[in-house]
Amino acid sequence: MQQFPLLPRELTPESVLCALQGRRGAANGATARDLVFIITGKVSGAEERRLRQIIEKLRCDGHPICAHPALGYHFAATASELEATCMFLTRRMVTTGRQVAAMNRVAMPDFYGQLGLPQPTDDEEIEQ
Structure with a gap:
């Protein structure tokens, strides 16, 4: 049909x-x-x-x-629209990572290290 x-x-x-x-x-x-x-x-x-x-x-x-x-x-x-979405998703990921680290009482550097990710610099982090 x-x-x-x-x-x-x-x-x-x-x-x-x-x-x-x-x-x-x-x-x-x-x-x-x-x-x-x-x-x-x-x-x-x-x-x-x-x-x-x-x-x-x-x-x-x-x-x-x-x-x-x-x-x-x-x-x-445009490429800039795609990049803006990627940045938005990355910021959400960082915010979620902060929450997970805090609930597990793990410092952010340790949390990033456990995931094998470089820790973002202060200017890359998101204001809460």
């Missing part, structure tokens, strides 16, 4: 890529909620979580999917 593009579909990597094809550049971003509605025709918190998991997989497969809470999800239109 052929599926028409305007009919609600299931969230899959293919349907997410299809929905993002017309969303190149930060000015064309869409929130997770909007993308879920565009693809499935319904709004669901569980489906938004599924969308985030699919986007994570697509990024790991090399797709240049950018996102920022203020801009929504979109394909990178």
Whole structure:
């Protein structure tokens, strides 16, 4: 059975890529909620979580999917947009690392060493 593009579909990597094809550049971003509605025709918190998991997989497969809470999800239109998303994700990783180190009562230099990562300099760290 052929599926028409305007009919609600299931969230899959293919349907997410299809929905993002017309969303190149930060000015064309869409929130997770909007993308879920565009693809499935319904709004669901569980489906938004599924969308985030699919986007994570697509990024790991090399797709240049950018996102920022203020801009929504979109394909990178420029190298600077992709770099901005990479920096945003790195900052989130550093913030999460701080939380993990504090909960385990491990100093940040030790935590970074356990992960085999160089410790960022003070100007690279994020204000809390």
